[in-house]
Amino acid sequence: QKAEWAKLKNEATVTKDGVEVELGANIGTPKDLTGVLENGGEAIGLYRTEFLYMGRDEFPTEQEQFDAYSAVLKGMENKPTVVRTLDIGGDKELSYLKLPKELNPFLGLRAIRLCLEMPDMFRTQLRALLRASVHGNLKIMFPMIATLDEFREAKALLLEEKAKLESEGVEVSDSIEVGIMVEIPSTAVMADTFAKEVDFFSIGTNDLIQYTMAADRMNESVSYLYQPYNPAILRLVKTVIDASHKEGKWTGMCGEMAGDEIAIPILLGLGLDEFSMSASSILKARSQLSRLSKADMEGHTEHILGLATSQEVEDYVKNL
Ligand code: PEP
Numbered sequence: 001q002k003a004e005w006a007k008l009k010n011e012a013t014v015t016k017d018g019v020e021v022e023l024g025a026n027i028g029t030p031k032d033l034t035g036v037l038e039n040g041g042e043a044i045g046l047y048r049t050e051f052l053y054m055g056r057d058e059f060p061t062e063q064e065q066f067d068a069y070s071a072v073l074k075g076m077e078n079k080p081t082v083v084r085t086l087d088i089g090g091d092k093e094l095s096y097l098k099l100p101k102e103l104n105p106f107l108g109l110r111a112i113r114l115c116l117e118m119p120d121m122f123r124t125q126l127r128a129l130l131r132a133s134v135h136g137n138l139k140i141m142f143p144m145i146a147t148l149d150e151f152r153e154a155k156a157l158l159l160e161e162k163a164k165l166e167s168e169g170v171e172v173s174d175s176i177e178v179g180i181m182v183e184i185p186s187t188a189v190m191a192d193t194f195a196k197e198v199d200f201f202s203i204g205t206n207d208l209i210q211y212t213m214a215a216d217r218m219n220e221s222v223s224y225l226y227q228p229y230n231p232a233i234l235r236l237v238k239t240v241i242d243a244s245h246k247e248g249k250w251t252g253m254c255g256e257m258a259g260d261e262i263a264i265p266i267l268l269g270l271g272l273d274e275f276s277m278s279a280s281s282i283l284k285a286r287s288q289l290s291r292l293s294k295a296d297m298e299g300h301t302e303h304i305l306g307l308a309t310s311q312e313v314e315d316y317v318k319n320l
């Protein structure tokens with residue numbers, strides 16, 4: 001099986017009925033690039049930049065960030081590279097950033113909320129990204145967006161920094177896509193409105209499931225509620241994909257669900273454009289997709305979304 005997968009390393013990802021989808025990788029540091037290239041990743045669907053900020057005593061400088069982002073963009077040789085701005089808070093803390101203790105950190109000041117509270121820190125990251133943008137195919141993604149105002153505010157800061165850099169004579173790419181993670185139910189519900197303003201969506205199912213089911217993703221006692229195949233989740237995913245396509249935009253998925261054997265056929269049927277997963281899952285997913293027909297899976301979508309429980313969905317897909 002491994003040998004069969006290895007043959008797919010330099011192949012595009014094409015379904016049995018000839019439809020191409022994109023298989024990307026999730027990475028945490030520039031060191032992870034080797035694994036992406038060895039496993040035939042066509043893109044980076046999620047670069048979690050928080051690791052650059054963790055395990056140290058102070059914020060990374062603009063230059064340190066520029067070096068890391070440029071290394072990833074150069075290594076990807078113009079293949080799509082989605083870099084997520086700082087997603088700290090929740091379970092991820094920084095020793096040098098003293099924030100008040102919160103009762104519910106997963107519902108608190110984290111990710112884009114924190115970046116908008118601390119615009120100087122955020123602007124430094126945006127400048128590093130903009131400067132690096134000439135070295136590859138950069139797409140910038142904001143995490144934990146809950147309202148359109150947050151997106152507009154973050155994008156305005158980005159455009160301000162871009163204008164500043166240009167006035168300083170620094171070259172910045174003019175084709176940077178700016179998108180958001182869809183990982184909060186309000187944003188999935190309002191996807192049609194967001195789709196008019198963002199360039200793309202990437203569904204973060206790790207958090208989307210947690211917030212939709214109101215079940216802490218780290219809490220074993222409620223792990224039975226962590227249900228990627230729950231029709232509630234699938235219906236939200238459909239809402240997001242349909243909304244993006246209606247506006248001519250694309251939708252990816254960068255949560256664990258994107259590399260899941262049961263989820264992949266369902267997501268193909270729903271029209272997902274890009275699947276981003278750990279590099280080690282890419283070849284297996286490419287092999288699975290080459291044996292699936294998108295048209296067939298589209299034909300099953302209505303039935304699957306009408307099922308009542310996660311277990312019913314799982315059983316149905318296993319028996320296809
Ligand atoms: C997600 O929430 O699905 C996601 C990809 O982001 P993270 O796991 O880093 O929260």
Ligand code: MG
Nearest residue numbers: 183204206207
């Ligand atoms: Mg998340």
